[in-house]
Structure formats: C-alpha cells, structure tokens
Amino acid sequence: MNQKLLLLATRHGALKARIDEQRRTLRQQVVPLEAALARGDAVMQGVDWLKHHPAAIGLAVAAVVVARPRRAWRWAKRGFFVWRGWQAIRNSLTGMR
Missing domain, CATH: 1.20.5 (Single alpha-helices involved in coiled-coils or other helix-helix interfaces)
Incomplete structure (x- = not known):
C-alpha cells in the first residue's frame, strides 16, 4: 500500500x-x-x-462635404463599393456553412 x-x-x-x-x-x-x-x-x-458619439461623425462628414464636395463624392463612391464588396464576401462565407 x-x-x-x-x-x-x-x-x-x-x-x-x-x-x-x-x-x-x-x-x-x-x-x-x-x-x-x-x-x-x-x-x-x-x-x-x-x-x-454619432454627432461627431456627422459633423466630420458635413465638414468634408462643405469643404471639398468632389472629394467627398469620390470617397462616398469608394466606401459604397467597399461596403458592397464586404457584403458579398460575408454572404458567400455565410452560405458556405
């Protein structure tokens, strides 16, 4: 033991x-x-x-639009395409499960 x-x-x-x-x-x-x-x-x-603090984002966007409208439009288009691309990737990854 x-x-x-x-x-x-x-x-x-x-x-x-x-x-x-x-x-x-x-x-x-x-x-x-x-x-x-x-x-x-x-x-x-x-x-x-x-x-x-969503108001801070709104103020920043408004300032950019007022200061440089063309640049703001260009970045808005880029952002839209990035957002759509992200949605497509996310949806394809979700569909794989």
Missing part, C-alpha cells in the same frame, strides 16, 4: 513539474500577442467612442 502511495506521489510531482514548464512556455509564447491584442483593444475603444 505504501509503495502505491509513493508511486502516486512521485507521478503527481512529475505531472506538476510538467504543468509548470508548460505554463512558462505558454507565457513566453504569448508575449508577442499581447502588443497586437492591446492595439485591437485600442481600436475597439475608438469604435465604441464613435458608436456613442
């Missing part, structure tokens, strides 16, 4: 050491991702701000 407990304790210690080593390795491998994830968080905070 004691031999079994000793074997289990030894195995338990080996497993804990292996787990600790895997955690250290994972911590080292995650470091490069932290910067990218932080940038993503910053972008999402900006998007949230824009969602909560």
Whole structure:
C-alpha cells in the first residue's frame, strides 16, 4: 500500500513539474500577442467612442462635404463599393456553412 502511495506521489510531482514548464512556455509564447491584442483593444475603444458619439461623425462628414464636395463624392463612391464588396464576401462565407 505504501509503495502505491509513493508511486502516486512521485507521478503527481512529475505531472506538476510538467504543468509548470508548460505554463512558462505558454507565457513566453504569448508575449508577442499581447502588443497586437492591446492595439485591437485600442481600436475597439475608438469604435465604441464613435458608436456613442454619432454627432461627431456627422459633423466630420458635413465638414468634408462643405469643404471639398468632389472629394467627398469620390470617397462616398469608394466606401459604397467597399461596403458592397464586404457584403458579398460575408454572404458567400455565410452560405458556405
């Protein structure tokens, strides 16, 4: 009986050491991702701000339209085509499921 407990304790210690080593390795491998994830968080905070302040977007668009109507029209066309392209891609990906 004691031999079994000793074997289990030894195995338990080996497993804990292996787990600790895997955690250290994972911590080292995650470091490069932290910067990218932080940038993503910053972008999402900006998007949230824009969602909560739609008047700022409206004022910016109005200023561009008043200042440079041709440029605004050009960018509106580009935006429309990008939006339509995104919809087509999204619909094709959704249809694949």
